[in-house]
Amino acid sequence: MGMYSKLWKLIDAAETGAEIPVRCQAEAARRIIQAVRKEKTKNVALRKKLGMLRQGPLKSRIVEDTTDAQQVTIYFSLEWDGRKL
Numbered sequence: 001m002g003m004y005s006k007l008w009k010l011i012d013a014a015e016t017g018a019e020i021p022v023r024c025q026a027e028a029a030r031r032i033i034q035a036v037r038k039e040k041t042k043n044v045a046l047r048k049k050l051g052m053l054r055q056g057p058l059k060s061r062i063v064e065d066t067t068d069a070q071q072v073t074i075y076f077s078l079e080w081d082g083r084k085l
Helices: 005-013 026-050
Strands: 020-025 058-064 071-078
Touching (some): 005 020, 005 026, 020 026, 026 058, 026 071
Antiparallel strands (some): 020 071, 058 071
């Protein structure tokens, strides 16, 4: 199980379009986004292999913290969750 798989499972379990906030250091934001996308890619490959429906695009947006310049909040969401047509 990957380091970011728990985060991916939270995003995957959320309602379609619901944003999952992740607060982190500004310099780690891009790495976290990349790692979550990698977890999604693994999940999509597995679902494709099993013939299951796959999730839609992963959206992420970064919002800078107004009180601390070194902190940001990343909001993750899925356009479509792949559970039904």
